[in-house]
Amino acid sequence: MELLYSMGHYFMLAASSNPQEGEPWFFEPFFAYLVRRWDRILVMTLEHFELILVATAIAIAIGVTVGVIISYYEPIAYPVINVTQVLMTIPSIAMIAMLIPLFGIGFNNGVAALVLYMLLPLVRNTYTGIREIEPAVLESAKGMGMSELRVLTKIKLPLALPVIMAGIRVAVVLGVGIGAIAAYIGAGGLGSLIFNGIERVNYPMIWTGAIFISIIAIVLDLILGWGEKRLYRY
């Protein structure tokens, strides 16, 4: 409904600035904008990728570590997963606002917010991936004389990897969307196009931001999905 309304509004706007009948309202202004500002769009796309990459790297480091730790301390597993679940229910704009006292505004705040959102799929999938390994596999590994560290690195993590990869995929796609909101506090990225576009009632700008964010999400999802399938070789 809202979309229809904004499209109608856009059409009216386009009509008022270009009073001629049959004037194109979407493709031509949109492509004209792409051609005119491609350098800026490219920079913002790269910024967006940077935000996602940095946040994903940190979130994997923290999330997998936490997932591994709670797989050894069963009683704290569900409390920890619940905490990450609560983090995920906080509205993104509220999360970013709450992090300002800690990280100020800008890129770091954006990364911190994304990391907190990405924790749930990573922690939960690492934990589940390890717990779902057939007990006989772990028993035989231990019984043959592998140390706990060797069992973790040679058996548990490789076997949990497909499940962890599925978590990374969810986290990344989630991050691409929430990353757009982070532009509100100056973290950069394609979200800036949307916020600036709304302020200036510049529809080609909004479309560019929205479409590019969607494309990034879809492309990353496809790539990671392909990678995930490659891991299921056994």
Added chain:
Amino acid sequence: MVIKLENLTKIFQPGDAPAVDNLTLEVDEGDTCVLVGPSGCGKTTTMKMVNRLIEPTDGKIYVENEDVSKKNPIQLRLNIGYVIQEIGLFPHMSIAENIATVPRELRWPKQKIQERVDELLSMVGLDPELFRNRRPSDLSGGQRQRIGVARALSADPPLMLMDEPFGALDPITRSYLQNEFLRIQEKIKKTIIFVTHDIDEAIKMGTKIAIMREGKLVQYATPDELLSAPADEFVVNLIGGNYSIKRLHLIRVEEILKEPFTVSPEDSLDEAKEVMEKSQLELVLAVNGEKHLEGLVTPSSLRKEGERVGDVMDTPDLTVDSGATLNDALSVMLTNGEGYALVVGDENRLQGVVTLNAIMEALQDNEK
């Protein structure tokens, strides 16, 4: 490798009945000690205390006169082969990598590991070329269990722990793998602690049998002693009836083999007839120069048209391998309604013939 268990006790939860209760047991070098009893009798717990997967509440275990509780558990386990019913192959590794687990932990050089893997694959009857690079999920249950045994043998440990290793297999595969393992064990002479709930398997595999009940040792004896002098009612019930039939598990076909009468597929039918008259069996076997079994000649095949033995002989299907027990041979005879079974060794090489009469004679001798 002598193993001594001294007053071994395990209590899992304070207040609970002990899972293993003051157990004292000695396993001699080269023995296969089978722990057998109903589920919950503490046999697996006992076995797992030997490689310290479970720590005893009380008592001591000595492996080669060394107290295992004073040894580093990792070092201890690397020197003890371990096979479990579910096998627990690593699904993300190739067969070769699976078998190489312990040598890799011991940091053997690559070349030595590769040679050892191929040697073990051949030993358990799988072609290294074909199986080296496969994944566990590509294999059948019987093949997986062979890999499990090969993996446990990889660093040539003097002691093996086996927890119902053949329990999850169908009866035919199970008996086949049991025979094969007995044949391997004859060559490698490991000290083995073997857990099972199947008394037939215990009688077949064990040189010593330890019967357990509610954590206590009821009887510790050779299979023969066990069958002739069960300690109490519990042991009698565990063995069940049919003592003579159980004895069939104790004797191997090798012990009662008869030299077969053989001809070559190139021989003429008249020659075959001559040989058949000499044998009282009405059975002549066709073998080639290297004693590979080629075919079977019976009076009915001699009545067929043809010039040479090769033209008229039948395919031999009543075969058992040389590690088989009398029980296996008898089962083949009963299934096919014939009074004989052919014993073949490696590469289908004919070793002899077992007849129904020979089985009966062997049992009578054994009873005395």
